[in-house]
Amino acid sequence: MSTTTAHAPLTATDVRAAAERIAPHARRTPVMHAEVDGRPLTLKLEHLQRTGAFKLRGALNALLGGEGTDRVITASGGNHGLGVATAARLLGVHATVYVPESIPEAKAAPLAATGAEIVRVGEHYAVAAEAARSRAETEGVRYLHAFDDPLVVAGQGTIGLEIATDAPECDTVVVAVGGGGLVAGVRLGAEGREVVGVEPEGCQSMHAALAAGHPVRTPVDSVASSALGAATLGQVPFGVLSAHPVTPALVSDAEIVRAQERLWEEFRIATEPAAAVPFAAWLAGRVPGERPCLVVCGANAEWRRADQDLATTPASAG
Numbered sequence: 001m002s003t004t005t006a007h008a009p010l011t012a013t014d015v016r017a018a019a020e021r022i023a024p025h026a027r028r029t030p031v032m033h034a035e036v037d038g039r040p041l042t043l044k045l046e047h048l049q050r051t052g053a054f055k056l057r058g059a060l061n062a063l064l065g066g067e068g069t070d071r072v073i074t075a076s077g078g079n080h081g082l083g084v085a086t087a088a089r090l091l092g093v094h095a096t097v098y099v100p101e102s103i104p105e106a107k108a109a110p111l112a113a114t115g116a117e118i119v120r121v122g123e124h125y126a127v128a129a130e131a132a133r134s135r136a137e138t139e140g141v142r143y144l145h146a147f148d149d150p151l152v153v154a155g156q157g158t159i160g161l162e163i164a165t166d167a168p169e170c171d172t173v174v175v176a177v178g179g180g181g182l183v184a185g186v187r188l189g190a191e192g193r194e195v196v197g198v199e200p201e202g203c204q205s206m207h208a209a210l211a212a213g214h215p216v217r218t219p220v221d222s223v224a225s226s227a228l229g230a231a232t233l234g235q236v237p238f239g240v241l242s243a244h245p246v247t248p249a250l251v252s253d254a255e256i257v258r259a260q261e262r263l264w265e266e267f268r269i270a271t272e273p274a275a276a277v278p279f280a281a282w283l284a285g286r287v288p289g290e291r292p293c294l295v296v297c298g299a300n301a302e303w304r305r306a307d308q309d310l311a312t313t314p315a316s317a318g
Helices: 012-022 055-065 079-091 105-113 125-139 150-156 158-166 181-189 205-212 235-243 253-267 273-283
Strands: 031-036 039-044 071-075 094-099 117-120 142-144 172-176 194-200 247-251 292-295
Touching: 012 055, 012 150, 012 158, 012 181, 031 158, 031 253, 039 158, 055 079, 055 142, 055 150, 055 158, 071 079, 071 125, 079 094, 079 105, 094 105, 094 125, 105 117, 117 125, 125 142, 150 158, 150 181, 150 235, 158 172, 158 181, 158 292, 172 181, 172 273, 181 194, 181 235, 194 205, 194 273, 205 235, 205 247, 247 253, 247 273, 253 273, 273 292
Parallel strands: 039 292, 071 094, 071 142, 094 117, 172 194, 172 292, 194 247
Antiparallel strands: 031 039
């Protein structure tokens, strides 16, 4: 079984090895074929993953494929931290997760429920990440990056591998881009299919890196920034994307919000903004291919139980 290092180029073999490692713990999420506005599309329902997001895959692969450890420190806008904390709990590892003070409660509550140590620092992910890395170095504990780690990238790529196997007729795979771990992994795992990486107009780490020829720091300002708010594309993802290019696309915040609404209207899928980004690009006509597969990457958004409205909603006879 492959043991990727930071110095070895990532390949599809690493993704296949990750799929074997994580299979006992991660769900193989379903694909759904549908038609919207008279056009066919397929959805990879990764929001049904344990923890409600794809990040568990990379976290599991990193902990299972790396050197053995009983402690891990990470930083996250929410979903990666939840993935690491859950993977750590499953594998008997103690996790400390640094998060921005602005983390949505829909992500903070389940994160706290894992039993991991939670530390809130700064307004944005980058500040929390700097503090987490500093502590890991000081205490000699493994730091697990949210997207700039070969094992994490390979783990996320198992989504592409599953799409290639379970929806072989799909010619294009569309994913949201933050720090680049998902798009890079899926590019390796999708078995030659065209991959479209979609970013919010206010969070363009991949676009900026491709334009500059190397990762550069970019502004973070989007309704989807809690999940896609990486200011800089990861070096590992950039290396993959340089060798295996993807098709970039941009969507506005208004398009993201409308796509969220359409996902609910069409499929009763309640997503966080980041997960609606691929659908937003598809609705806007920015996705090539005849049979695209859109990755619905997470659903850790605010949700109201019916009993929360009972005090103010009059009873109905039907």
